[in-house]
Amino acid sequence: MAFSEKTKKSMNTKPKEPFDFFHDERVRSIFYQLLFAAAVGWFAWYLISNTAQNLEARGMNTGFGFLNVSAGFDSYFKLIPNEPGVGTYGRIFIIGALNTLYVSALAVIASTLLGFFIGVLRLSNNWLVSKVALAYVEIFRNTPLLIQVIFWYIGVFSLLPRVKNSIDLSAGAEIFLLNNRGLYTPWPVPGDLLWMTGLAFIVAIIAVIIFKRWARNRQDRTGQTFPTFILSAALLVLLPGTVYLITGMPLGWDIPKLEGFNFAGGASLPPSFIALLVALSIYHAAHMAETVRAGVLSVSRGQYDAARALGLRGKKVMSLVIIPQAMPAIVPPMISNWMSAVKNSSLAIAIGYPDLVSLFMQTSLNQAGYAVELVGMTMAFYMFISLTISWLLNIYNKRVQLVER
C-alpha cells in the first residue's frame, strides 16, 4: 500500500472541479424552471390571443363598453332601485351580485346556527334526539341540492294559498302575510328623531363592554363573579327604549294592503327567494352539523373529566373547555362550507330567483352577447367572494388555534 504523496493529498481535500456551465446542477435546475415558466406563459398567451382572434374572425362583439348600455330588462327583486328598461348592464351586474350576496349571507348565518344546534343534538345522550338529528343529516346531506331547491319551490312554496286566501302569520292583525307570491311584512318608516334612539343603543353597547371589562377585572382580583348578563340585557333594552318613548316613538310602519292583483306597501320576499334560502340553509346545516360533531369529538374525554374535576358545571365545561379546543378543528371545514353556500346559491336559476348567474349569465348573455366578458366577470365575482371569506376566516382561525406552550 503505497500511495504517492500526491494521491493522499487529493483524497483528503475535495477535488476542485472546473465550473462547467452545461453540467452544473444549479444552472440546470434554473433552466428547467425557466422552461416551465415559459411554457405556462406561452399557454396563457395562446389561449388569450386565440380567443381574441376567433371572436374577431366571427364578428362577435368584444370589450366592456356594453356595461354602460341600457339593458332593456329589469329584475323583479332588487336591493337598489333600477328604472325598468333604462338601467345599464353594469347596474344589472350590481343588482345580481347583491341578490346573490343577500341570499347567501342569510343562508350562511342560518345554516351555521342550525348546524351548531343539530350537531349538538347529534351528540345528545338521548337516543331519540340523536337519531332524529342523524336522520336529518343523512337525508339532507345525501340528496342533490338542485332537487332540494326545486322541491322547496314547487313542492312547498308554490302550493301555498293564493293571494285572496293569504295565511296570516300575525294571528288576525294582517301584517305578516304568506301566500304563493311571497312573504309580505311591514316595513319601518323612520321618523325625524329616530337617530337619537340609535345613538342611545350605541351608547348602551359601549357601556356594556366597559361594564363587562370591569366585572372581569374584579373577578381576576377578588375571585368573585358578578351577574353581568341580566344587567347588560337591561341596559341594552331600557336605555334605547326610554329614549324612543321620550322622543315620541318616531317610527312608523308601512303595512302591506291588498290592492288590485297583489299586496302593495310593506316589504315582500318572493317565493323563489324563500325557497332558495330554506334549501341552502337546510342543506348546509346538515354539513355544518357533521363538522361540529367531528370538532367536539376531537376533544379528548380526559379534557371533559379534568374540567369536571376542577368543579366546573356542564355549561361551563362546554363554553370554557370543550368548544375553545374544538374550534380549530371546526373552522377550516366551516370555511369551505360557507364558500359552497355562496357558490350553490347560483342554483337560483332553476326557480327564477334573479341572482347574478340568472340575470347576468342567462338574460344578459342572450340579449347582449359578450359571452367571454360576462362569464369572466361572473367567475371573478364568485372567486373574489370565496377568497374574501377564506381570508377572513383564516385570520379568525389563527386566533383560535391552540397556543402551544
Add this chain to the structure above:
Amino acid sequence: MKLSTLLTLVLALAVMTAPVSASAAGKTLDIVKKRGNLRCQVGTPSGGFYNLDAKGNWYGLDVAVCQAVAAAIFGDKNKLEIQSVSSQARFTALANGESDLLCRTATWTMSRDTQLGLDFLTPDFYDGQGFTVPKNSGITSALQLKGAKVCVTSGTTSELNLTDFSRVNNLHIDIVTFEDWNVRDDTYLKGGCDAVTGDKSSMAANIASFPKPADHMILPETISKEPLGPAVRHGDNEWSDIVRWSVFAMINAEELGVTSANVDKMRASSKNVDVRRMLGVEGNLNEGLGLSKDWAYNIIKQVGNYSEIYEQYIGSGKGALGIQRKGTLNELWSNGGLMYSPPMR
C-alpha cells in the same frame, strides 16, 4: 446538456410561441358534406316547432326547415342531427361551429343579427307576443294588467317587450322570470302569477298542454313583432344562400302549386317554366348553390311545400297547434300575407 441540445430546445420553443392563427372557419358546406350529416340546432321540446314523438323522433315546423336543408344537400332529409340546446347557449353554440344551422323560434332582431356573429336569413313564421290569463280572472285586455305579476322566460325578446310594454303604458307589471318554461307554467297554473307571456304560437301550444285548456285564454293584444327563422354563422355567404333558398323553395312551391304528392308528375310533364326551372328540368339554378340539380325537388318530395308543413305542424293537422293560417301574416303574399319568395330564375 450539449450546446446543440440547448439550441434545439430554444428553437423548438420559438416555433411553439410563433403566433398560431385561428384556423380558417372553412366552408360550412364542405364541412357538412364531409361529415355526412347536417347539425341543426333546436331548443328544448316545444309544441308545433320542435317536439319529440313517442319514438324519440323530432318533428315540427322548424325541424321541417332543418330537414329541407338536409334534403337539398344530401337528397336525404334524414341525414340530420338535431341538437337540442338550452336558450342560454344557443347563439354561442352556433357561433363556435357546434351547430351548422339554428332553427328554433329565435326572433330576428337587429342586435342579434349584427352583434352576435350570426345572420338571420328569412322568417319561416311570423309571430307576435301575447298574454295567457285564466278565463275566470275577468281580464279581457292586456292594459288591465296594472300591478299584476307576469311570468316570462328569461333571456327572451318577450322579457324585453314586456318591460317596454309595462313602461310605455305605465302598468308597473311585476315581471317574474324563469329559465325553464315548465317551472314558469307550473307557477302560473298554481296562481303564482296573474298572466304568462310569450309568442302567441307558443302560448297556444302551452294552453293545449294545460290540464284544463278551456279555462285559459290568450288576450287579443299583440305587443310585438316576432319574425322567427333560421340563422347561420356570419360570413359564409354560400351557406347562407343554401339555407335561405331552401326556405324560399318551399314557399315558391306552394305558390306554384307543387306539393309532395304531385312533384313527380310536375317534374315529368309540367309546361310551366317556373316549375321546370325550380325542379331542375331547365336552367342551372343549382350551380350557384353548389348543389345537385334536383335540390329543390328533394325538398318538396321529402318535406313538402310551405303550406304542407304549416298545416301538418301548426295548422289543422293531427297533433298540430290548430292556429288558423287564414288572415295571418303567414299566408302567401298573394293571399294577403307576408310569405314571399323572390323569383327563382
